[in-house]
Amino acid sequence: xxxxxxxxxxxxxxxxxxxxxxxxxxxxxxxxxxxxxxxxxxxxxxxxxxxxxxxxxxxxxxxxxxxxxxxxxxxxxxxxxxxxxxxxxxxxxxxxxxxxx
Amino acid sequence: xxxxxxxxxxxxxxxxxxxxxxxxxxxxxxxxxxxxxxxxxxxxxxxxxxxxxxxxxxxxxxxxxxxxxxxxxxxxxxxxxxxxxxxxxxxxxxxxxxxxxxxxxxxxxxxxxxxxxxxxxxxxxxxxxxxxxxxxxxxxxxxxxxxxxxxxxxxxxxxxxxxxxxxxxxxxxxxxxxxxxxxxxxxxxxxxxxxxxxxxxxxxxxxxxxxxxxxxxxxxxxxxxxxxxxxxxxxxxxxxxxxxxxxxxxxxxxxxxxxxxxxxxxxxxxxxxxxxxxxxxxxxxxxxxxxxxxxxxxxxxxxxxxxxxxxxxxxxxxxxxxxxxxxxxxxxxxxxxxxxxxxxxxxxxxxxxxxxxxxxxxxxxxxxxxxxxxxxxxxxxxxxxxxxxxxxxxxxxxxx
Numbered sequence: 001x002x003x004x005x006x007x008x009x010x011x012x013x014x015x016x017x018x019x020x021x022x023x024x025x026x027x028x029x030x031x032x033x034x035x036x037x038x039x040x041x042x043x044x045x046x047x048x049x050x051x052x053x054x055x056x057x058x059x060x061x062x063x064x065x066x067x068x069x070x071x072x073x074x075x076x077x078x079x080x081x082x083x084x085x086x087x088x089x090x091x092x093x094x095x096x097x098x099x100x101x
Numbered sequence: 102x103x104x105x106x107x108x109x110x111x112x113x114x115x116x117x118x119x120x121x122x123x124x125x126x127x128x129x130x131x132x133x134x135x136x137x138x139x140x141x142x143x144x145x146x147x148x149x150x151x152x153x154x155x156x157x158x159x160x161x162x163x164x165x166x167x168x169x170x171x172x173x174x175x176x177x178x179x180x181x182x183x184x185x186x187x188x189x190x191x192x193x194x195x196x197x198x199x200x201x202x203x204x205x206x207x208x209x210x211x212x213x214x215x216x217x218x219x220x221x222x223x224x225x226x227x228x229x230x231x232x233x234x235x236x237x238x239x240x241x242x243x244x245x246x247x248x249x250x251x252x253x254x255x256x257x258x259x260x261x262x263x264x265x266x267x268x269x270x271x272x273x274x275x276x277x278x279x280x281x282x283x284x285x286x287x288x289x290x291x292x293x294x295x296x297x298x299x300x301x302x303x304x305x306x307x308x309x310x311x312x313x314x315x316x317x318x319x320x321x322x323x324x325x326x327x328x329x330x331x332x333x334x335x336x337x338x339x340x341x342x343x344x345x346x347x348x349x350x351x352x353x354x355x356x357x358x359x360x361x362x363x364x365x366x367x368x369x370x371x372x373x374x375x376x377x378x379x380x381x382x383x384x385x386x387x388x389x390x391x392x393x394x395x396x397x398x399x400x401x402x403x404x405x406x407x408x409x410x411x412x413x414x415x416x417x418x419x420x421x422x423x424x425x426x427x428x429x430x431x432x433x434x435x436x437x438x439x440x441x442x443x444x445x446x447x448x449x450x451x452x453x454x455x456x457x458x459x460x461x462x463x464x465x466x467x468x469x470x471x472x473x474x475x476x477x478x479x480x481x482x483x484x485x486x487x488x489x490x491x492x493x494x495x496x497x498x499x500x501x
Contacts (some may be wrong), residue, residue, distance in 0.1 A: 018315045019300050019311075020199065021312065025307075
């Protein structure tokens with residue numbers, strides 16, 4: 001009986017409101033804005049994590065166990081190039097999105 | 102039994118906010134509003150009002166805190182003046198755009214520069230398009246009544262528009278007058294609990310408010326605000342009516358004084374309206390057919406009511422307590438002119454800037470100028486300005 005009542009009071013109801021608001025918490029795919037994509041050349045990578053620290057969107061993960069240790073979440077990477085600028089070994093290259101695979 | 106007090110305009114505003122049982126106050130003191138911020142803090146400290154008081158570092162924050170707090174479902178209080186209102190400019194539009202029905206006394210004071218502490222309407226006129234209703238007060242009783250009625254107008258579910266209650270700095274804010282104070286039970290019944298059911302901040306039912314909104318919706322949201330303004334016209338009349346039944350004091354969006362059969366009428370805003378009525382009485386005694394009109398609601402502007410009231414009046418003087426640089430007239434004139442059209446002589450008079458008194462002589466000079474005008478003045482008349490010497494008032498010694 002108790003449970004039924006709880007269900008009843010928590011029933012969703014559509015309410016008209018005025019003014020700007022949102023109740024869907026989904027982020028938009030900002031990766032689609034990207035013109036250039038970061039591509040890593042692992043031969044010189046020393047796994048220092050500088051790219052991760054500088055990424056303004058915090059999209060880079062570094063797994064030091066692996067040779068190809070960097071993962072960049074390209075769904076949200078806007079291609080700003082800060083990682084490429086900051087890499088001390090200059091092993092990140094910004095490659096044009098269009099016309100490349 | 103009727104209960105009277107001697108209060109200045111600021112304290113009357115505080116009395117009304119207290120009786121409306123505001124739950125949160127975020128105010129930053131600025132002359133001539135300071136005593137509102139101070140008195141609110143005193144009554145919270147003394148336990149006379151169960152409210153939180155946030156000491157903020159600017160007016161921008163004062164309004165931001167009030168918006169955030171009111172969105173959690175409580176009535177809030179803040180007040181400001183002059184450059185403080187200007188610093189609020191950005192967030193004033195957030196309050197109106199998010200439909201947060203805050204009621205805020207604005208103690209009218211000139212805007213810098215030159216720095217001044219004294220009254221004119223530059224500050225609130227600069228905010229006339231910020232989406233706030235603007236009501237102007239004539240005396241201290243009016244301040245108390247208007248603040249109380251504004252809660253009802255602002256919080257009406259089809260209005261949801263914040264209200265500025267404008268009171269002239271020093272002329273009203275610091276002058277003591279006798280006024281009637283309602284009983285707490287009467288105010289409780291009239292104003293009621295805060296129960297706005299629109300956008301709401303509730304951790305149990307989260308919502309993002311004021312998110313980035315695309316051009317596919319903003320026009321419609323602005324239309325909603327316009328509809329709120331339109332609806333506020335009839336809501337105001339209903340609220341004024343209800344308040345009149347309770348107190349015997351009937352307010353209107355525009356109030357005429359001896360306008361019947363008048364040839365010439367002066368249109369005023371705020372505290373100068375009392376002086377205008379006094380001069381009208383004197384001139385009527387001399388057999389001159391003159392009247393006065395007080396605009397109470399500047400936003401929304403009562404154009405239909407004004408048109409109806411001034412039917413058959415051939416000459417209208419508008420006193421603007423602000424400059425309106427570069428326009429054909431200052432803000433009040435522009436509204437009156439648009440409402441009345443071109444078959445009437447409507448002159449704009451700039452007067453009372455930065456505390457310069459609009460005394461009986463000023464109003465008489467306005468009437469005299471108006472009645473001697475063969476046609477409408479092409480530009481505003483600076484009626485109480487020393488035009489001959491205006492360009493030479495300061496001299497400095499300089500190395501050349």
